[in-house]
Amino acid sequence: MQSIVTKYVLQYTTLTFWVTLLYCTSFEMANGIKTHLQEPILPQISDFVALVFLPHGVRVVFTWLYGWRAIGPLFIAQIFCGFFLFDVTDILNLHIWGAAFVSSICIFIACECLRKAGYKVYAYETTRFNWKKLILIGLLGSIVNALGNTLVFRVYIPSEDHLTTVLNYIVGDTIGTVIALFILMYSFRLIRSYSALLNK
Amino acid sequence: MTGKEFSAFGKLMSLLVDMEQDLGLTNLSDPERRVLSAIAAIAQNENVMVSSKQIKNGAICKELADATYYRALKGLIDRGYISVVDGRKTGLYKLITTS
Numbered sequence: 345m346q347s348i349v350t351k352y353v354l355q356y357t358t359l360t361f362w363v364t365l366l367y368c369t370s371f372e373m374a375n376g377i378k379t380h381l382q383e384p385i386l387p388q389i390s391d392f393v394a395l396v397f398l399p400h401g402v403r404v405v406f407t408w409l410y411g412w413r414a415i416g417p418l419f420i421a422q423i424f425c426g427f428f429l430f431d432v433t434d435i436l437n438l439h440i441w442g443a444a445f446v447s448s449i450c451i452f453i454a455c456e457c458l459r460k461a462g463y464k465v466y467a468y469e470t471t472r473f474n475w476k477k478l479i480l481i482g483l484l485g486s487i488v489n490a491l492g493n494t495l496v497f498r499v500y501i502p503s504e505d506h507l508t509t510v511l512n513y514i515v516g517d518t519i520g521t522v523i524a525l526f527i528l529m530y531s532f533r534l535i536r537s538y539s540a541l542l543n544k
Numbered sequence: 545m546t547g548k549e550f551s552a553f554g555k556l557m558s559l560l561v562d563m564e565q566d567l568g569l570t571n572l573s574d575p576e577r578r579v580l581s582a583i584a585a586i587a588q589n590e591n592v593m594v595s596s597k598q599i600k601n602g603a604i605c606k607e608l609a610d611a612t613y614y615r616a617l618k619g620l621i622d623r624g625y626i627s628v629v630d631g632r633k634t635g636l637y638k639l640i641t642t643s
Contacts, residue, residue, distance in 0.1 A: 405556065409552040409555065409556065410552070467551075467552065467555040467556075468551075468555075471581060471582075471584075471585040471603070471604060472558065472562070472581050472585075472604075473555070473558075473559055474559075474562065475559050475560070475562055475563040475566070476566075478559065525560075525563065528556070528560060529560045529563055529564060529569075532556075532557060532560050532561075533564070533569075535640075536623070536624040536625060536640065537624065538624075
């Protein structure tokens with residue numbers, strides 16, 4: 345019994361580690377794009393929104409692969425990014441916790457909506473899955489995320505900007521998902537080329 | 545890599561290969577894609593190594609003629625997608641991973 349518990353704790357810790365690492369890395373990349381490209385070119389976009397939000401791709405991929413089991417690691421990763429990368433010292437900042445909650449469950453909600461509509465969405469339910477459906481999941485999840493986050497941060501966003509912020513969130517998350525998939529695809533190509541080279 | 549992690553890796557790899565194919569970035573044939581998907585699907589419960597019999601008898605590759613199937617296997621090995629398990633010439637395959 346103890347070994348089974350240890351095994352699951354170890355698996356969950358490993359998953360949390362990878363999710364947090366990839367989430368924080370993509371968060372930093374998205375931050376860099378926002379600072380060096382978005383803000384100089386499109387200064388009118390709300391400070392809360394990154395138009396290329398790569399961590400949404402991490403949420404999509406891990407929730408697709410692990411289902412509800414990805415929620416915890418994604419929540420931890422989001423909190424980690426919120427408190428450490430942004431240097432938020434107030435650990436009781438309810439907005440950060442609220443945003444982390446919304447962000448970690450948004451893809452799961454999107455997947456469950458699609459399942460209710462009769463689709464098989466998780467990786468463990470199907471043998472083959474079309475990548476375009478993964479982008480659709482990302483888009484649906486971004487709507488949930490946009491509405492949730494705008495609600496959480498509503499006190500910081502002027503009411504006349506709420507709709508624009510929601511739309512910007514959706515665009516940023518969806519572009520982020522597509523670019524994250526491209527990064528993954530090219531990373532796998534690189535690994536394969538290297539492996540093929542070693543095998544020769 | 546544990547069985548579950550390997551399964552996730554295989555599923556992700558299969559999805560990304562389909563993506564490459566749709567975007568015209570790779571020229572894997574349909575049988576090659578089928579074999580790759582079959583290996584990724586079987587690896588879900590069978591850990592890292594997958595036997596040729598398991599792949600061929602699975603729903604995805606059942607319709608493939610023997611010659612097409614073996615050509616697809618060889619093509620995937622040559623391109624670095626899969627490899628023969630160490631110490632064997634054929635019969636037992638694994639997806640190529642970083643670890």
